[in-house]
Amino acid sequence: MNTLIVFCTHYGATASTSEEIAKGLWDEGFEVRVVNSKREKIRNISDYELVIIGSDMKLMRCCGETEKFLKKFQDELRRKKTAIFVSSGTRVIYQHEGDTDTLEKEWKKNLVDKIKRYSLNPIALASFGGVLDYNQMGFLARKTMNLLVDKIEAAGVQEQEPGIYDTRDWNEIRKWTKDLAQKVREYDA
Template sequence: MSKALIVYGTRTGTAAITAQDIARELQNQGVETKVVDAKKEKIEFIAEYDLIIVGSGIQMGRWTGEPESFLKKFQKELAGKKVALYVNCGSAVEAMNEGKPEVATNARRRYLEEKAAKCNLAPVALGFFGAIYNFNTMSWIMRKGMEGERPKLAAAYKETQPGVYDTRDLDRIRNWTRELLTKMQ
């Protein structure tokens, strides 16, 4: 395996940071990797890539539009390629789902399995990763909604900077990336 493309869409930056984390791990494993913010760059050709990873943050149950458009635009070509999907979302945050394991199960199905099926894809891997909550930059309405959850976040996660809780498990993201390469061999 020589070349990978990661295409992502993000609203508050989480899926971008995750794309960089995945890219770093791929590069550590000797895979040349290009990372594209689908909002900023249009992709015209994908023939040169052996692996294509498409990811998004989730808001109100929805992916961002640009990676969805990418999946639609290249649907035929992607069917003949190794593809992986990932999402960053609040539903994957275990500390917030106490006693409600079905929240994560349902979200994984909706955001990843149904998305793959809709695009006629059989991905080699589906990555279901947590959120980054930044209380400094979130909109006031979001802060209003999240303030009640903040003590739970603070109890479960160390702030990476004041007011920033990264609920993602970086080891899980790295392992997912390595396993993905193993599955492709």
């Protein structure tokens, strides 16, 4: 199964999540190419049977390169097997607080609305955790995101290195990857 994972990142989480998904798919016998859409322009996706699109989230929006990719290849993507995931630094807070309204709102805005806009029919969707790296944030972003530190810690996420909180659940990412491989096989059967 020739697979493309195309991702967009600001702080690096979507890159390492993409690498982990690629590793899982290789273990399942898939052939995988991982591309950072900010560094490399994708001109053609005709060789790929499965396309996985990963995007960071900032201010409830995914990055511009992801939108451009979806817009450019929407016709082809409709005919392929696709999966979409986003990296959300704040999801862990709403999960911990049991704020299902916000979780549902984000799921709809970040994933469902996007699929509708491009009439896609993905096999799998996910909102994974992300990384809050206060060392890389600008002054204003740091000031706003500082308000979340207590909530992130209350949700059980510890500071990994000074200023860095990784809210990802790697087991969730690995399980999603395994399930995706299974769904792709069933799709083809």
